[in-house]
Amino acid sequence: MAATDRRPRRWRVDQQKITGIVLLAIVGVLVLGPLAVLLRASVAPPNTMPLETWAVTFSNFKAIFEHPATPTIIGNTLLYAAGSVGIGVAIATFIAWLTERTDMPGQALIRVMMFAWMAVPPLVIGFGWILLINPGNGALNVLARNLFGVQGALFTIYSFWSLILITALSVVPTAYVMIAGLLRNMDPQMESAARVLGGGRFAVARRITLPLLTPGLFSIGIYMVMAVVQAFDLPLIIGLTAKIPVMSTRVFLLSVPDNGIPNYSLSSAFGVVLLAIAVVLMWLYFRAIRTGEKFRTVTGRGFRPKPAVLGALRWPAFTAAMLYFAIMALPVLMLAWTSLFPFYRLPSLEALPLASLANFHRVLDSALVQRALVNTVLLVVLSASVVMLLSALVAWFSVRGGGLLGRVLDVMSFAPTAVPPVVMVMAILILYIKTPLYGTVWVLIIGHLTIYIAFGTRTMTSALIQIHKELGDAAMISGASWATSLRKVILPLVWPQVANGWLWVAAHSARDLTIPLVLMTTNNVVIASVVYTMWDFPDVPGAAAVSFLLVAALLVVVVPVQLLASRASTRG
Amino acid sequence: MLAVRDLTKTFPARHDNGAVRALRGVSFDIADGDFFALLGPSGCGKTTMLQSIAGLETPDSGEIAMGDTVVYASAGGINIPANRRQLGMVFQSYAIWPHMTVFDNVAFPLAHGERKTGKAEIAERVKRALDLVKLGAFADRLAPHLSGGQQQRVALARALVHEPRLLLLDEPLSNLDAKLRDTMRIELRQLVKSLGITTLFVTHDQVEAMGMSDKLALMRDGVIVQQGTPQDIYLRPESAFAADFMGRSNLVAGRVNGNGAMVDVETPIGTIRCPAAATDLNDGIVVIRPQAVRLHGPGIGGQNCYAGTVEQVSFLGDVVEGEVRVGAGLLKIVVDPYRQVAPGQTVTVELPPERCVLVPPDSGSLP
Numbered sequence: 036m037a038a039t040d041r042r043p044r045r046w047r048v049d050q051q052k053i054t055g056i057v058l059l060a061i062v063g064v065l066v067l068g069p070l071a072v073l074l075r076a077s078v079a080p081p082n083t084m085p086l087e088t089w090a091v092t093f094s095n096f097k098a099i100f101e102h103p104a105t106p107t108i109i110g111n112t113l114l115y116a117a118g119s120v121g122i123g124v125a126i127a128t129f130i131a132w133l134t135e136r137t138d139m140p141g142q143a144l145i146r147v148m149m150f151a152w153m154a155v156p157p158l159v160i161g162f163g164w165i166l167l168i169n170p171g172n173g174a175l176n177v178l179a180r181n182l183f184g185v186q187g188a189l190f191t192i193y194s195f196w197s198l199i200l201i202t203a204l205s206v207v208p209t210a211y212v213m214i215a216g217l218l219r220n221m222d223p224q225m226e227s228a229a230r231v232l233g234g235g236r237f238a239v240a241r242r243i244t245l246p247l248l249t250p251g252l253f254s255i256g257i258y259m260v261m262a263v264v265q266a267f268d269l270p271l272i273i274g275l276t277a278k279i280p281v282m283s284t285r286v287f288l289l290s291v292p293d294n295g296i297p298n299y300s301l302s303s304a305f306g307v308v309l310l311a312i313a314v315v316l317m318w319l320y321f322r323a324i325r326t327g328e329k330f331r332t333v334t335g336r337g338f339r340p341k342p343a344v345l346g347a348l349r350w351p352a353f354t355a356a357m358l359y360f361a362i363m364a365l366p367v368l369m370l371a372w373t374s375l376f377p378f379y380r381l382p383s384l385e386a387l388p389l390a391s392l393a394n395f396h397r398v399l400d401s402a403l404v405q406r407a408l409v410n411t412v413l414l415v416v417l418s419a420s421v422v423m424l425l426s427a428l429v430a431w432f433s434v435r436g437g438g439l440l441g442r443v444l445d446v447m448s449f450a451p452t453a454v455p456p457v458v459m460v461m462a463i464l465i466l467y468i469k470t471p472l473y474g475t476v477w478v479l480i481i482g483h484l485t486i487y488i489a490f491g492t493r494t495m496t497s498a499l500i501q502i503h504k505e506l507g508d509a510a511m512i513s514g515a516s517w518a519t520s521l522r523k524v525i526l527p528l529v530w531p532q533v534a535n536g537w538l539w540v541a542a543h544s545a546r547d548l549t550i551p552l553v554l555m556t557t558n559n560v561v562i563a564s565v566v567y568t569m570w571d572f573p574d575v576p577g578a579a580a581v582s583f584l585l586v587a588a589l590l591v592v593v594v595p596v597q598l599l600a601s602r603a604s605t606r607g
Numbered sequence: 608m609l610a611v612r613d614l615t616k617t618f619p620a621r622h623d624n625g626a627v628r629a630l631r632g633v634s635f636d637i638a639d640g641d642f643f644a645l646l647g648p649s650g651c652g653k654t655t656m657l658q659s660i661a662g663l664e665t666p667d668s669g670e671i672a673m674g675d676t677v678v679y680a681s682a683g684g685i686n687i688p689a690n691r692r693q694l695g696m697v698f699q700s701y702a703i704w705p706h707m708t709v710f711d712n713v714a715f716p717l718a719h720g721e722r723k724t725g726k727a728e729i730a731e732r733v734k735r736a737l738d739l740v741k742l743g744a745f746a747d748r749l750a751p752h753l754s755g756g757q758q759q760r761v762a763l764a765r766a767l768v769h770e771p772r773l774l775l776l777d778e779p780l781s782n783l784d785a786k787l788r789d790t791m792r793i794e795l796r797q798l799v800k801s802l803g804i805t806t807l808f809v810t811h812d813q814v815e816a817m818g819m820s821d822k823l824a825l826m827r828d829g830v831i832v833q834q835g836t837p838q839d840i841y842l843r844p845e846s847a848f849a850a851d852f853m854g855r856s857n858l859v860a861g862r863v864n865g866n867g868a869m870v871d872v873e874t875p876i877g878t879i880r881c882p883a884a885a886t887d888l889n890d891g892i893v894v895i896r897p898q899a900v901r902l903h904g905p906g907i908g909g910q911n912c913y914a915g916t917v918e919q920v921s922f923l924g925d926v927v928e929g930e931v932r933v934g935a936g937l938l939k940i941v942v943d944p945y946r947q948v949a950p951g952q953t954v955t956v957e958l959p960p961e962r963c964v965l966v967p968p969d970s971g972s973l974p
Binding site: 503505506511512513516524527 | 661689694695699700702704706715719721762765769
């Protein structure tokens, strides 16, 4: 009996082992490849292809730290991040408090709109604001001139303040989602106890609520700073014209210069510096989380805190929250308006009869846009699907597989979180530029796999932890192979999280500009890079039309899912 | 049917605690058709043992054989994976798959197991399994819509439907309320015995272990301290730990005098005459079950008779528990509720020698 068992047994044991090894190889190439190249390139002599020489020099770092502009760039980056996060988190906290802890009307509406806004690309918002408040013919400036006789420009898009404010507005939705979760999980009994013991409402807010929230808010703040330091789109389209260089745009311009040849070694060195800053922030973030854990207040399950009664302030509060959405909607409406005319016009009633869909016909007929559409669909669908597949497997090995393999996979797939996308994509560029993959949509997919696998793995890990280990064991004992137990038991149980993660990756992959722009050739254009090139060309109405289509497509996918999810969460 | 030889397993040290030697050379056998219980306090290694037999955990060394098939042997590098060991298992959480109906849950081992089975046969065998656990009417119900007791029955049907060669039960009663536990205890044993399936049952509850098993093994700190029938272990414990774990008992320490079949033990209560232990001892512990103590009126003499005073009494209904001060010691006793016992009463306590068990002094700590 033992003899007949031997042959099939070997294959079956290996089913799991082989998958693990293949997974390790894929994630290793995806993550470690670019990082190794980045480090290598940063110590390569200037003006060489980093992979074609063995020379090692630290002149790049020396050049960075000796260059007079470097302190300005780092200072700009930190000021930019701190300013926009400070303002963004303040707005988000206020709205989150209104929707989670008061009796303000329309809370569900605001929650869904927040989620929906996360789908709008910062690129599009940036272009919209440029149309609204550029100093020459920005719509709001012209309006101010006509209505109040203001001389010159009332607002200007090309200033540090505009960059900070617009970024602040665009980080609000993400911050809101995190802060609302924090408020929802806070045990209301802590506040009730203080009230019962005689604390007034103001005293309770100041002495109990705020101190309890501080560690959570702090860690959210650091997370957002990390995101803004890595942000690329807005600094590119607003910051460059305003002559406010930050680190991410610096890395970009060195590797993809408007003229001259790319200086990969210097930009890699810059990338390493940016990476170091990101790693420090990450370390701070984890410290903050751990401090937060110490007095974490997530105990009161099912407890709904008694909402604060706003009374006469209910509707003003609602109006204030909606004001945020009105401001957020302005740039998109401006783009929509612009897309209706063959050349740029100020919004006015007189112009309305001239509106037409000609731009949409024009862009949809263009071969470039058509190619971009096909590429985008390929990029989005494949990136999201492969990310979720890899993530689900990595998460299984790290949660259930145990051992060294699981831990290595877990750490490796999380590492890209610390790597700013613009740095990662530059490393990918250096790594793949001499391969046939460069210039195809496949290299974009590789980029998105690398960047989004960290998110996918987080999602799937927390999903799998919720699944009782015995559910999988029971399938194995019943005689099912490892693959069958995954397919028939585990996957159906984590299906909602897989779908949610897929949607998140798809939405982010569709709106991302960093990867497609750095790796752009005439063949692998996608919608985001087409919008950017049309704008740059300039074909502003065309860019507006494509932007509008992109936003519409994202909203059409994201909003219904959010509505379903919000209904499911209020029911359950 | 099941033979386990010298099984060892050590879990490496984690950041906050040192290495755990969960199994330190465990051996035991289960005869064909037996209901065998693995009993012990939490952390004794019984769960690791069960997981190793199931194939969900890989031991460090030793051998496990089921019938003629060696499923694990460190020497031969044999380790048949869990899905090919032809086992049935009821998990502590029941592990009923919430996204499937009762029928699909039970059909799983047939539909996706080692030997694929035809649709018609699956339907037939699932129906039989569900009828066996009296859930025939629930086939189309979604699993989460079942009560705890029903979920347990589904788990049992699922574990039996493919006629496994060994049934593993991991604390299957611990998630049920007390009343249901009592009925399920009897039902489960009857069902399994009627099918003649060899069963290994893991529990920390000595009442469950004694009430259900033909044989049991008592584990502590990764070793089996005693195995045998429930009566064996309850009435003739070989250690103070076994005595204490199996139920309430008086553990009276003393110095052993004499050698031969019967010895005298000098204890705070007095000199107790009892059968000698398996090995020669200088110091020992006399184990006396509260039920072993005979209570008489004051002033009666005889072998192992001592004068005492009742210190306290709790009337529990089905029994009366009390404590009697004898000499410098305190003895737990149990009497029937119709007997009048009151604190302060003077009594004679008789400890029949054949009911006293001498065991070696305990080396480790008692749970």
